[in-house]
Amino acid sequence: MPVTNVISEIKKDFIYNHLLKGERVDGRTFDQYREISIERDVIRKAEGSALVKLGSSQVLVGVKMQPGEPFQDSPSRGVIITNAELVPLASPSFEPGPPNEMGIELARLVDRGVRESKAIDLEALCIVPGKQVWIVFIDVHILDDCGNILDAAALGAIAALMSTKVPASRFGLGEDYILPIRDIPIATTTIEFNDVLMLDPGVDEEAIANTRLTIITTANGNICGAQKSGTGMLKPEQVYRIIDIACEKAKEIREKFLEA
Amino acid sequence: MDESDISFFKDGLRLDGRRADQLRPIKIEVGVLARADGSCYIEMGGNKVIAAVYGPREVHPRHLQEITRAIVRYRYNMASFSVEERKRPGPDRRSHELSKVSREALEPVILTSFFPRSVIDVFVEVLQADAGTRTAGINAAAVALADAGIPMKSMISSCAAGKVEDTIVLDPMKEEDNFGQADLPIAMTPNGDITLMQMDGNLTPDEFHGAVEMAMKGARDIYELQRKALVDKYSKMVEKTGQEEVHACD
Numbered sequence: 001m002p003v004t005n006v007i008s009e010i011k012k013d014f015i016y017n018h019l020l021k022g023e024r025v026d027g028r029t030f031d032q033y034r035e036i037s038i039e040r041d042v043i044r045k046a047e048g049s050a051l052v053k054l055g056s057s058q059v060l061v062g063v064k065m066q067p068g069e070p071f072q073d074s075p076s077r078g079v080i081i082t083n084a085e086l087v088p089l090a091s092p093s094f095e096p097g098p099p100n101e102m103g104i105e106l107a108r109l110v111d112r113g114v115r116e117s118k119a120i121d122l123e124a125l126c127i128v129p130g131k132q133v134w135i136v137f138i139d140v141h142i143l144d145d146c147g148n149i150l151d152a153a154a155l156g157a158i159a160a161l162m163s164t165k166v167p168a169s170r171f172g173l174g175e176d177y178i179l180p181i182r183d184i185p186i187a188t189t190t191i192e193f194n195d196v197l198m199l200d201p202g203v204d205e206e207a208i209a210n211t212r213l214t215i216i217t218t219a220n221g222n223i224c225g226a227q228k229s230g231t232g233m234l235k236p237e238q239v240y241r242i243i244d245i246a247c248e249k250a251k252e253i254r255e256k257f258l259e260a
Numbered sequence: 261m262d263e264s265d266i267s268f269f270k271d272g273l274r275l276d277g278r279r280a281d282q283l284r285p286i287k288i289e290v291g292v293l294a295r296a297d298g299s300c301y302i303e304m305g306g307n308k309v310i311a312a313v314y315g316p317r318e319v320h321p322r323h324l325q326e327i328t329r330a331i332v333r334y335r336y337n338m339a340s341f342s343v344e345e346r347k348r349p350g351p352d353r354r355s356h357e358l359s360k361v362s363r364e365a366l367e368p369v370i371l372t373s374f375f376p377r378s379v380i381d382v383f384v385e386v387l388q389a390d391a392g393t394r395t396a397g398i399n400a401a402a403v404a405l406a407d408a409g410i411p412m413k414s415m416i417s418s419c420a421a422g423k424v425e426d427t428i429v430l431d432p433m434k435e436e437d438n439f440g441q442a443d444l445p446i447a448m449t450p451n452g453d454i455t456l457m458q459m460d461g462n463l464t465p466d467e468f469h470g471a472v473e474m475a476m477k478g479a480r481d482i483y484e485l486q487r488k489a490l491v492d493k494y495s496k497m498v499e500k501t502g503q504e505e506v507h508a509c510d
Contacts, residue, residue, distance in 0.1 A: 101356055101357070101359070101360045104353050104356045104357055104360075105356075105357050105360055105361075107353070108353060108354075108357050112460050115460075116460045116461055116462065117462075213457065218462065221464070221465070222462050222463060222464050222465075223459065223462070223463050223464075223465065223468050224460070224461065224462050224463075225459060225460050226444070226457060226458060226459035226468075227361070227457070227458050227459075228361070228364075228454065228455075228456060228457035228458070229360075229361070229364065230364060231364050231367040231368055232368055232455075233368050233448075233449070233453035233454060233455050234453070234454045234457070235452070235453060235454070236452060236454065236472060236473075236476065239454060239457065239472060240469060240472075243465055243468060243469075244465070247465060
């Protein structure tokens with residue numbers, strides 16, 4: 001079963017009453033992200049890493065690489081494997097054990113962003129066609145879930161990949177080199193509650209809204225991934241509005257934090 | 261093989277002779293399983309999918325039960341022989357994700373508050389896969405829920421749009437899905453409230469708009485077929501029993 005955060009009725013009312021006045025409980029506007037910080041190369045043992053803070057949410061992403069066998073249908077392309085651990089230290093509602101649905105969905109969305117935007121030049125990761133290619137392991141470690149860990153994880157993944165060095169010398173495959181990155185996918189998540197659309201939901205906002213839509217955009221402003229989640233419904237007009245906001249926000253985040 | 265190696269259109273028509281905005285042939289049968297409370301078999305092009313609904317029934321394990329409503333469980337499963345290269349049996353990460361979003365596609369219309377402390381189980385088996393199995397599964401599951409007599413606010417219909425050779429196409433088939441540029445499945449109520457939306461590939465915001473509109477049009481057509489399949493089954497039952505009382509399910 002999905003992990004859910006329990007929220008008291010009185011808190012729910014409090015948030016709702018704020019919404020009616022056009023306000024959010026932490027004083028943000030509806031399309032405002034919490035403060036973002038990205039620290040790269042925080043784990044020396046990893047080929048690439050990034051610690052992302054989105055408000056109080058903290059997500060650590062590590063990238064490891066090793067040579068391995070390619071998939072049969074893409075013999076000369078590197079392989080991406082994305083995993084997410086929702087470890088129990090991050091939230092009272094996370095439990096130890098194999099990834100649940102929520103963890104799997106998160107990992108697959110982070111993967112979708114990296115894969116569909118063609119951010120990694122997989123052709124450049126071929127060592128011996130059909131025999132040996134580089135496998136890129138993207139591991140997402142959620143450290144503190146204060147809401148919207150998906151956007152933080154996706155941001156961490158691309159930031160970590162952008163700081164990744166291919167460890168060729170360790171495997172006797174020549175000199176180390178920078179992992180070639182061709183695009184910067186950004187995921188933005190919006191929740192809908194009583195026809196109010198809010199970007200970057202905090203943990204309490206996530207608990208009151210039962211519909212969210214994540215849009216992943218590429219550097220040229222195209223959409224490379226989308227996912228509606230939760231047990232609510234969205235009007236097509238709401239979807240289009242979310243896309244407009246998402247494209248704009250993603251551009252801001254990309255320019256400010258990743259293209260420097 | 262790359263997308264550039266394939267031509268998806270011949271004389272303005274797709275590889276299987278469809279127009280860009282045309283669905284594959286669809287066949288829906290209601291009540292195909294004797295033991296299930298509700299069931300449905302659907303063929304959408306080369307997809308063959310069967311759905312069964314059990315419940316509302318007691319929840320096991322009991323700690324999952326909710327005191328104010330029924331919980332909904334949805335299991336999407338692919339038969340190992342349903343695809344070209346044998347699929348390892350059992351759930352994988354993809355089927356976990358599809359089960360989650362499919363459940364969330366149906367749950368908004370199910371009146372779960374009518375059945376506290378119970379579960380409505382939806383089981384979907386993909387017997388033959390040809391791109392669009394999640395949408396076929398949702399279409400079958402929605403009909404099976406109605407067949408099981410589960411109170412619902414409305415039907416749910418699901419359809420995908422894709423992009424090949426920079427053209428938006430409805431209901432992509434295998435080749436278009438594998439070598440195409442994007443895939444956007446949706447599910448919605450007949451009123452156009454969207455309950456499932458996923459997308460991968462590459463679309464401009466305008467193309468995204470167009471793909472959503474096209475998929476919604478497809479879903480509307482599928483709704484008519486779902487409705488007809490249900491009406492057909494139950495009107496036949498009335499004819500058979502004549503003046504007698506009609507018992508649900510059997």
